[in-house]
């Protein structure tokens with residue numbers, strides 16, 4: 001039956017998520033998940049009725065957290081669905097393209113390819129910043145430009161002035177989608193303040209990372225009202241299950257936000273611990289990271305990744321030469337990982 005599938009789907013390499021790769025162990029630092037397993041109260045009942053498409057309480061709570069108006073917010077099944085909706089709503093197969101800047105998050109290309117949309121690749125510079133001249137030279141037929149800050153897997157922030165130049169360069173031509181999946185770890189770096197100035201700006205957010213709710217599947221797209229209305233046309237009629245809204249509202253309550261703040265500080269402290277520890281090893285070059293992960297370059301990255309795997313320490317190998325991405329877990333997990341790497345090079 002394989003041949004019945006669309007040609008581009010037959011050719012598609014599915015996104016290899018950390019979960020699919022598998023592994024066995026007790027230290028899971030490969031999916032940028034939070035080490036905090038917070039508990040919630042869920043009301044069982046009322047599930048005979050369909051959910052609201054865009055639950056008002058949830059939209060209100062996130063708008064207030066993000067500092068935007070409710071008309072600028074769309075909620076979906078994770079930020080990943082936001083990527084999908086944008087491509088579906090804005091790109092004409094066979095005509096339009098998306099542009100993205102590797103090394104970066106894998107879902108932009110997977111989503112585009114599954115819909116038969118061509119991709120234009122403009123690699124980041126050596127410093128992992130936007131190559132604005134090369135982007136400008138490749139904007140032909142591009143409707144969406146995806147950029148990611150903090151960037152996954154490199155961990156660095158994109159320069160704000162470059163994002164502004166990109167927004168100006170693409171005005172009336174393309175939407176710029178800034179993926180801020182990790183922005184809660186460095187909220188001062190958000191581009192949210194630019195939404196009212198640049199109508200072509202779109203921001204992706206999620207509860208999967210700093211909010212420790214990867215299993216909930218709840219994300220947000222922030223954009224001007226027209227863009228949100230366009231996305232509303234293509235979203236499923238009931239994208240947000242009732243219990244998801246209940247839990248997300250608790251996470252976004254005053255108490256929930258205070259807890260996130262505390263947990264973010266804790267994770268950032270562990271990140272600093274791991275960063276300093278790794279930087280003391282001559283076989284390792286560790287890059288500054290702004291999310292809940294660090295990218296490190298080893299003299300023998302693949303071998304180190306495998307050796308850690310065999311010890312039950314599951315990290316993420318990266319497409320960048322000899323680099324491994326390490327999610328920041330709790331202090332014990334960071335200690336165990338650092339100790340393993342130290343001993344590996346003894």
Ligand SMILES: *Cc1c(COP(=O)(O)O)cnc(C)c1O
Nearest residue numbers: 078079080105152181206208219
């Ligand atoms: C994790 C991640 C997402 C997806 O988040 P979900 O809300 O869980 O779908 C999007 N972008 C980047 C860069 C990520 O790392």
